[in-house]
Each structure stands twice: as C-alpha cells, then as structure tokens.
Amino acid sequence: DQQVKQNSPSLSVQEGRISILNCDYTNSMFDYFLWYKKYPAEGPTFLISISSIKDKNEDGRFTVFLNKSAKHLSLHIVPSQPGDSAVYFCAAKGFQKLVFGTGTRLLVSP
C-alpha cells in the first residue's frame, strides 16, 4: 500500500521557468511533510517542510503548498536552475518515521 505517491516519474523544465512537483498521500494521520533532493549515490538532502496546520511555507526559491482536504502537496521551484536537476522525494511523517514517495526526476535544461 503506497501511502505517499509521486505520480510523475520525471519532469523537464527550462532554466528560469517554474518547476512544480506533486505529491499525494492517503493517511490523514500524517502531521508533517518534507521534501528532499537526492543526487545519485548520495543521501537525501533536506529542502523544505511544512506542518499539517499550515498551507504554505516558503524558503527562497522553494515553496511548498499543502491542501489537506485533497491530501495533496506540491513543491514549487522558481526560477529553476540547472543545478536543481536531481531526484526529488516527498516524505510524510507519522507514527515516528518518514514514509517516502518514489521520487520525481527533475531535469532543468539551460
């Protein structure tokens, strides 16, 4: 049972444009959501998070939106840069641990 889903395996965006990565979850007990960025052969790097009591959190070029009624969150990156090219994982925190999606590979082309 996949409790956290990232339905887009990949996304291609031009440099300077907006990247929108989406994530859906099924368990309403999740109380915290995080986005991680991962390069090959490295561990996930924390990017940004949001509590379930909020609907938006912003940090520089990164903004996470949470729609609790739809059990949906999204990560917006604007403007996108080639260095943003990586795999992005959505994770939901509940019951003392993180549950991850399968990731979306973002490619930002110059």
Add this chain to the structure above:
Amino acid sequence: DTGVSQNPRHKITKRGQNVTFRCDPISEHNRLYWYRQTLGQGPEFLTYFQNEAQLEKSRLLSDRFSAERPKGSFSTLEIQRTEQGDSAMYLCASSLTPGPRGNTIYFGEGSWLTVV
C-alpha cells in the same frame, strides 16, 4: 563537518558473508533511523532508536539484520549471511525528539552494498 556520517560508503561482499555499517548521527540528536533504498524506489524505513533504545523495527528487517546503538551515540547495522537481494543503499538519519525542532530528519550520504 557536523552532519550524519556513514561508513563505509561502499561495500562489495560475497553472498553469505556478514557486513557491518556504522553511523554517527548529528551530535545532539537523540533519534537515529536506518532506511534502505533500492533503485527506482524511495527510502524504506527499517528501524529507529531513541537514545539507546530500539523502539521500532520494520517487517523488512529480517532476522539476518541487527541494529544497535549501545551508548546512544553511534549505531551499527549488521547483515548476516548476505543475499543478493540485500544489495541496496543503506541510509542512516538522525533528528531531535519530534517536536517544534525535531520534525526534520537529516540523512547521511549512505552506504552502498553490493552482494555478488
């Protein structure tokens, strides 16, 4: 560097051998987690510790796997009688106790295991 440290970073072993990975968490973090990631998948939870106490183990953690955190600082993950299906990246992570400052979990760079 004060992040989560894992070693060895890469390990190639023959099937049936035992391997051990070590994790040093961020120093003030009392929570320590082990995850496993295979190609095309997100990290999957294996187990976690609060200080030296192992509080939860996933069903993924078969009897061949054992994790310890004897003094509440570093942790080891041992895999006995390795199988080819154990080939994966083993990720260690740490955090403070969940709360206003403890909701973010920080990961190390991972330990790649290849069983041949």
